[in-house]
Amino acid sequence: MFELLGQIGRFTLTQLAAMGKMFIFLLSALGLAFRRPAKIRLIIYHIKTFGVDSLSVVVLSGFFTGMVMGFQGYYSLRKFNAESWLGSATALSLLRELGPVLAAFMVTGRTGSAMAAELGTMRATEQIDALYSMAINPIKYLVSPRIIASLIAMPLLTAIFDVVGIYGAYLVGVGLLGVSSGSYFSGMESSVVFHDVYSGFIKAVSFGLIITWVCCYKGFHAPPMATGVSQATTESVVLSFVFILVWDYFLTSIML
Amino acid sequence: MSAARAMIRVVDLYKSFGKQQVLKGVTMEFTKGKITTIVGTSGCGKTVLLKHLNALLLPDRGQVFIDSVDITRLKQKDLYEMRGRFGVLFQGAALLDSMTVFDNVAFPLREKTTMAEAEIRKKADERLDQVGLEGMGHKYPAELSGGMRKRAGLARALVMDPEIVLFDEPTTGLDPVLATGIHQLIARTQQTFGFTGVVVSHTIPQVFEISDYVAILANGVIEEFKPTKEFQSSQNPVVQQFIQGQTEGPIQVL
Numbered sequence: 001m002f003e004l005l006g007q008i009g010r011f012t013l014t015q016l017a018a019m020g021k022m023f024i025f026l027l028s029a030l031g032l033a034f035r036r037p038a039k040i041r042l043i044i045y046h047i048k049t050f051g052v053d054s055l056s057v058v059v060l061s062g063f064f065t066g067m068v069m070g071f072q073g074y075y076s077l078r079k080f081n082a083e084s085w086l087g088s089a090t091a092l093s094l095l096r097e098l099g100p101v102l103a104a105f106m107v108t109g110r111t112g113s114a115m116a117a118e119l120g121t122m123r124a125t126e127q128i129d130a131l132y133s134m135a136i137n138p139i140k141y142l143v144s145p146r147i148i149a150s151l152i153a154m155p156l157l158t159a160i161f162d163v164v165g166i167y168g169a170y171l172v173g174v175g176l177l178g179v180s181s182g183s184y185f186s187g188m189e190s191s192v193v194f195h196d197v198y199s200g201f202i203k204a205v206s207f208g209l210i211i212t213w214v215c216c217y218k219g220f221h222a223p224p225m226a227t228g229v230s231q232a233t234t235e236s237v238v239l240s241f242v243f244i245l246v247w248d249y250f251l252t253s254i255m256l
Numbered sequence: 257m258s259a260a261r262a263m264i265r266v267v268d269l270y271k272s273f274g275k276q277q278v279l280k281g282v283t284m285e286f287t288k289g290k291i292t293t294i295v296g297t298s299g300c301g302k303t304v305l306l307k308h309l310n311a312l313l314l315p316d317r318g319q320v321f322i323d324s325v326d327i328t329r330l331k332q333k334d335l336y337e338m339r340g341r342f343g344v345l346f347q348g349a350a351l352l353d354s355m356t357v358f359d360n361v362a363f364p365l366r367e368k369t370t371m372a373e374a375e376i377r378k379k380a381d382e383r384l385d386q387v388g389l390e391g392m393g394h395k396y397p398a399e400l401s402g403g404m405r406k407r408a409g410l411a412r413a414l415v416m417d418p419e420i421v422l423f424d425e426p427t428t429g430l431d432p433v434l435a436t437g438i439h440q441l442i443a444r445t446q447q448t449f450g451f452t453g454v455v456v457s458h459t460i461p462q463v464f465e466i467s468d469y470v471a472i473l474a475n476g477v478i479e480e481f482k483p484t485k486e487f488q489s490s491q492n493p494v495v496q497q498f499i500q501g502q503t504e505g506p507i508q509v510l
Contacts, residue, residue: 122352129312130350134364134416135339141367 033144042145051153062161066168087184088191090169099162104207112215116236119219120229154208263288263452269318280476291453296473302456343418349409351397358393383411423455
């Protein structure tokens with residue numbers, strides 16, 4: 001009995017300690033991000049790797065998501081003779097929910113895992129120790145620019161995902177299934193309000209932060225060996241997904 | 257050895273990782289302007305000891321003094337300042353592989369000084385010449401051989417004109433010819449710059465040629481610490497076992 005209690009206690013303590021370490025990591029990275037000198041060139045470089053390099057996968061997944069929504073939306077709406085609302089149904093679900101979440105998932109797989117692997121390798125090959133020993137704070141040099149870059153790039157990627165998705169659904173709904181083009185866009189115009197747009201962007205910004213935070217943390221603290229790097233990469237992707245979904249529920253419930 | 261000339265003093269250092277006790281009361285000092293070598297079997301904690309000297313690791317117990325300042329108690333800001341006095345050559349050179357060799361060598365100058373780009377260029381090129389890598393600056397670390405990477409790492413370690421340079425197994429994984437070359441390079445640059453050198457190695461007897469003092473770390477403590485000549489002729493069974501490479505003896509192997 002006492003043995004079991006002890007185990008529960010130990011487990012809780014180690015989990016709490018790990019969470020505390022993650023938060024301290026985030027706070028110091030954020031604090032250092034806004035301290036001079038700003039690493040403008042590094043930030044631009046990471047906007048490129050985070051944003052531009054993920055563009056193709058985001059466009060592709062956005063397009064197919066939109067096309068699937070065209071079919072599924074048409075199928076459900078037709079049951080209520082409301083297929084002319086396809087445009088508004090697609091736009092609302094993309095802008096409010098699917099755009100930010102799916103774009104974040106794609107970026108986690110594409111860029112987040114790469115970040116964890118890169119930092120993990122830098123840890124294993126002592127490059128992070130080398131930065132410390134050159135009196136350079138590796139969190140400021142490696143993590144902070146990535147965080148700023150993700151805050152800028154993630155909402156832009158989400159916007160692209162939304163737009164491509166809306167046109168994907170248009171292609172299926174209007175092009176294949178015969179919904180009228182005018183009602184597709186006028187329905188969207190009458191039902192989408194600004195709140196829908198910016199709540200999606202608040203999600204996108206916070207998901208960007210979650211991805212860089214979790215993946216950089218996992219990579220930064222990877223055990224210094226090959227299996228350590230692969231383990232850190234896997235954990236970073238899984239944990240990012242979980243954090244994104246939990247945080248998404250939380251944000252949705254307060255912003256509805 | 258008088259205390260006044262000691263650049264670094266390590267006092268009763270303890271460090272463990274989980275249940276594994278690595279350092280069990282290490283006490284030694286490093287003389288200013290000389291090269292001190294720490295030898296010992298692989299995995300005996302030489303690198304761990306080295307990483308305590310510039311506070312990459314903090315001890316469980318004990319102190320490390322640089323110029324009589326206890327660096328285990330420094331604040332974050334002073335810690336970074338103190339690390340600036342060190343140059344470190346890591347085991348795998350630890351060059352940043354996202355940038356060229358030249359940018360790696362120029363990196364500390366760009367990040368930590370306000371020197372103009374022209375001066376940085378001149379100084380980084382000079383260091384690359386000194387380690388025999390002239391004209392190699394545009395290559396990426398992945399395109400270099402192990403020996404070249406070590407030399408580039410040395411150029412980077414020396415670019416800030418450090419007072420103390422730490423060498424973590426500078427010749428491990430190199431062939432004997434290249435190993436001698438790196439040793440000569442260390443000796444030559446030490447004469448040029450006059451830094452205090454700390455070398456961690458198990459390349460014996462070659463490493464003795466560049467060392468002023470040699471210490472052996474075994475079973476978590478310094479078993480013997482003497483000027484090189486005396487060390488080589490020491491009758492200490494630990495030293496004898498290590499030099500002759502025997503598995504039987506006071507050093508616990510396996």
